[in-house]
Amino acid sequence: MSASLLFKGIDEPGLNTLKVYESRGGYASMHRALRMPAEAVLDELLASGIRGRGGAGFAMGKKVSFLPKGSIDKYLVCNADESEPGTFKDRELMQKSPHMLIEGIVIAAHAGQLNHSFIYIRGEYSEQATILEAAVAEAYAAGYLGDNILGSGLTLPLVVHRGAGAYICGEETGLLDSLEGKRGNPRLKPPFPAIQGLYQGPTLINNVETLCTVPHIIAMGGDEYAKLGVETSTGTKLVSVSGHVQRPGNYEIELGTPSREIIYGLAGGPPEGREVKLWFPGGSSSPVLTAAELDLPYDFNTLAKAGSMLGSGAIIVVDDSTPVLDVALKLAKFYRHESCGKCTPCREGTNWTVKMLERIDDGSATPMDLDIMASVQDQIIGNCLCVLGDAMAMPIGSMIKRFRGEFEAHMEAAQLASSAAGSSSALAAQGAL
Amino acid sequence: MSLLGRRNRTPAKSTDATPAQPAAGHNASAGTPAQAAAVSIERRRLQHARIPRYAHGSRVPGWDDAVDLTKDPAELPDPAQVDVPRALRLEIEAAMAQYPDSRSAALPALAAAQRHHGWCSPEAIEQAACVMRLTPGYLTAVATFYDMFEMHPAGKHAIYVCTNISCSLCGADDLHAAISHAVDGDADFNVRSFECLGACDIAPMASVNGIYVGPISLDEVDALVDDLREGRSPLPAKQLNRRPSTDAGANDYPGGTPTDQRSEKRGPS
Numbered sequence: 001m002s003a004s005l006l007f008k009g010i011d012e013p014g015l016n017t018l019k020v021y022e023s024r025g026g027y028a029s030m031h032r033a034l035r036m037p038a039e040a041v042l043d044e045l046l047a048s049g050i051r052g053r054g055g056a057g058f059a060m061g062k063k064v065s066f067l068p069k070g071s072i073d074k075y076l077v078c079n080a081d082e083s084e085p086g087t088f089k090d091r092e093l094m095q096k097s098p099h100m101l102i103e104g105i106v107i108a109a110h111a112g113q114l115n116h117s118f119i120y121i122r123g124e125y126s127e128q129a130t131i132l133e134a135a136v137a138e139a140y141a142a143g144y145l146g147d148n149i150l151g152s153g154l155t156l157p158l159v160v161h162r163g164a165g166a167y168i169c170g171e172e173t174g175l176l177d178s179l180e181g182k183r184g185n186p187r188l189k190p191p192f193p194a195i196q197g198l199y200q201g202p203t204l205i206n207n208v209e210t211l212c213t214v215p216h217i218i219a220m221g222g223d224e225y226a227k228l229g230v231e232t233s234t235g236t237k238l239v240s241v242s243g244h245v246q247r248p249g250n251y252e253i254e255l256g257t258p259s260r261e262i263i264y265g266l267a268g269g270p271p272e273g274r275e276v277k278l279w280f281p282g283g284s285s286s287p288v289l290t291a292a293e294l295d296l297p298y299d300f301n302t303l304a305k306a307g308s309m310l311g312s313g314a315i316i317v318v319d320d321s322t323p324v325l326d327v328a329l330k331l332a333k334f335y336r337h338e339s340c341g342k343c344t345p346c347r348e349g350t351n352w353t354v355k356m357l358e359r360i361d362d363g364s365a366t367p368m369d370l371d372i373m374a375s376v377q378d379q380i381i382g383n384c385l386c387v388l389g390d391a392m393a394m395p396i397g398s399m400i401k402r403f404r405g406e407f408e409a410h411m412e413a414a415q416l417a418s419s420a421a422g423s424s425s426a427l428a429a430q431g432a433l
Numbered sequence: 434m435s436l437l438g439r440r441n442r443t444p445a446k447s448t449d450a451t452p453a454q455p456a457a458g459h460n461a462s463a464g465t466p467a468q469a470a471a472v473s474i475e476r477r478r479l480q481h482a483r484i485p486r487y488a489h490g491s492r493v494p495g496w497d498d499a500v501d502l503t504k505d506p507a508e509l510p511d512p513a514q515v516d517v518p519r520a521l522r523l524e525i526e527a528a529m530a531q532y533p534d535s536r537s538a539a540l541p542a543l544a545a546a547q548r549h550h551g552w553c554s555p556e557a558i559e560q561a562a563c564v565m566r567l568t569p570g571y572l573t574a575v576a577t578f579y580d581m582f583e584m585h586p587a588g589k590h591a592i593y594v595c596t597n598i599s600c601s602l603c604g605a606d607d608l609h610a611a612i613s614h615a616v617d618g619d620a621d622f623n624v625r626s627f628e629c630l631g632a633c634d635i636a637p638m639a640s641v642n643g644i645y646v647g648p649i650s651l652d653e654v655d656a657l658v659d660d661l662r663e664g665r666s667p668l669p670a671k672q673l674n675r676r677p678s679t680d681a682g683a684n685d686y687p688g689g690t691p692t693d694q695r696s697e698k699r700g701p702s
Contacts, residue, residue, distance in 0.1 A: 011677045073533070085597045085629035095674070116533065123544070123581045124593070124630050126643040127674060159531045164540050165580030167628060181539030183578040199534055242599040242633030249634045284598055284629075316599055316633075330598050334628055340578075362473040417467025418474060 018138040021099040029215035034152040041111040047222030049234040054207030066194040080121040081170040085284035086314035089238035090208035098135035104211035123164040167338035186386035229255035233299035241267035244319040255299040270319040282311020285391030287398035335392035346389030349380040363418030510563035552583035588623035593640040596626040599633035645673035
């Protein structure tokens with residue numbers, strides 16, 4: 001079923017201004033949270049069971065509780081580098097309701113006793129960054145950011161930091177390096193950012209949607225929030241549906257909604273006369289599922305059991321008019337372009353996967369190539385500092401597994417074509433002689 | 434093609450090498466797979482022919498040149514010798530003041546330098562390095578990592594056409610080819626195919642000087658280019674900020690009839 005928490009009244013004109021946001025009850029949760037002890041706020045977050053909405057699905061409350069105690073510099077970084085293909089939910093939140101994000105950041109900073117905060121927004125979102133900056137200025141003027149917020153003793157500056165176009169900066173440690181003014185190369189983990197992150201200090205990194213949910217958790221109470229959704233995946237989720245659907249867009253659902261209801265009910269399904277061939281349940285990095293799996297409930301654990309993942313909540317639908325090879329090639333080229341080049345399996349694996357897919361396309365592949373390609377994917381997974389390589393290996397591997405017949409048919413047809421082209425050019429050459 | 438040739442990026446890192454290819458989904462419609470394969474072979478041959486080999490056999494210049502040990506190590510630019518425009522200096526210094534560690538301002542500083550100079554020219558980088566007290570080499574290393582920093586002179590109108598998966602399913606490769614064709618030879622334009630811009634709800638789309646526009650149909654390309662040439666806002670009716678967030682109607686009526694009129698135009702035909 002569709003639900004409405006983050007998206008309640010999202011289209012109200014002027015919601016991006018402090019006045020309208022407050023008139024709708026905004027910042028009430030912040031006032032409330034700042035009067036509570038930090039431990040009580042953290043307890044609410046733990047009780048809510050909210051899992052990170054950025055892709056990894058790690059419990060947010062737990063992440064906050066990992067932060068070391070004591071009066072040292074601790075940082076909060078909001079990951080707004082939404083670059084996962086197919087994902088556009090954070091863009092909508094920042095553009096329409098930036099104060100909800102700021103409110104969430106202040107509450108989370110209070111819960112973890114953090115004293116610096118940053119929003120790392122991707123450089124392409126320049127319209128949204130401008131809106132955010134205006135909202136941050138308003139919040140400073142109202143005393144919701146800066147020194148001693150509302151007399152609670154919490155001091156929190158917030159900086160909107162614009163990226164400059166790199167997918168890898170959405171990876172948390174790559175993001176930290178980029179925020180420190182370096183090339184966005186991921187770091188070795190552990191130590192995890194909660195212990196040693198930005199400027200070597202403890203750092204809490206959360207996605208925009210996760211932080212936007214925090215005010216709602218405080219308003220409802222953690223236990224009440226946990227009643228939404230299913231047991232291991234609580235709450236609501238924004239899903240971005242795109243590709244071959246009639247009504248692409250962001251939809252807020254309760255976790256556990258059947259996937260068919262999202263793709264057909266909300267997004268209208270593929271155009272008339274077409275069928276769903278494959279779909280990515282959680283952005284382009286998630287292993288693909290087929291039409292047979294459309295009835296799976298949309299939540300973290302069910303999708304993991306089905307061999308895929310909920311990821312960032314971006315459903316990309318591909319219908320039967322598109323060859324699976326085109327999809328695979330498009331993806332592989334994307335990951336090749338975005339690989340930072342630091343780890344060999346990813347740098348070389350993405351490059352060779354593209355080359356092998358191109359060989360299938362132009363008819364110079366042998367049937368063995370599919371096995372080699374599948375083994376390349378196996379050797380990327382788990383062998384790099386970050387999961388960018390895995391993010392290519394998992395969907396490509398799943399496509400080879402599920403659509404092997406189609407790859408083989410394409411290969412044979414292309415081989416026939418190239419041998420025909422070869423013999424005709426040989427004939428032409430003879431004619432010229 | 435001339436636009437692309439001039440950019441001269443490394444082929445492995447560049448998506449700009451893609452426009453010569455047929456669109457995704459194109460193979461299915463362009464006759465038999467046999468013809469498609471023949472086109473593909475020809476395409477790869479041409480791509481390789483474009484990049485000449487050097488005398489030492491590599492396509493990368495100077496890869497086997499020894500390091501020049503007689504050269505002085507890189508130094509911080511001397512503020513007395515580097516003339517930094519006042520506005521640029523103030524902008525970079527304001528960015529540096531925001532962070533606990535001023536080096537964090539590297540990206541904002543480079544972005545500011547690019548705005549002032551049109552691209553990250555050696556002078557632009559030297560000026561930013563001078564204000565930040567870093568070596569130009571360091572900032573060059575940072576700038577080359579990020580797609581939005583132009584390391585070669587670029588047209589003032591940046592059109593980033595998203596050609597990632599969702600947009601290409603909706604015909605983005607054809608759109609990129611059409612826009613490239615419409616501005617061919619005009620040095621004012623910087624048309625690039627770009628990775629997912631995070632606006633798959635308006636696919637196929639483009640970021641035009643930072644403004645998201647979409648869905649753009651092929652017959653709107655000329656209007657878009659004309660808008661830019663005459664200094665108007667690009668396709669105002671198609672800009673993202675005019676679009677209501679999500680299809681509210683669809684949210685209210687699960688399983689209802691398609692209310693979005695765009696549904697008629699969508700998808701490859």
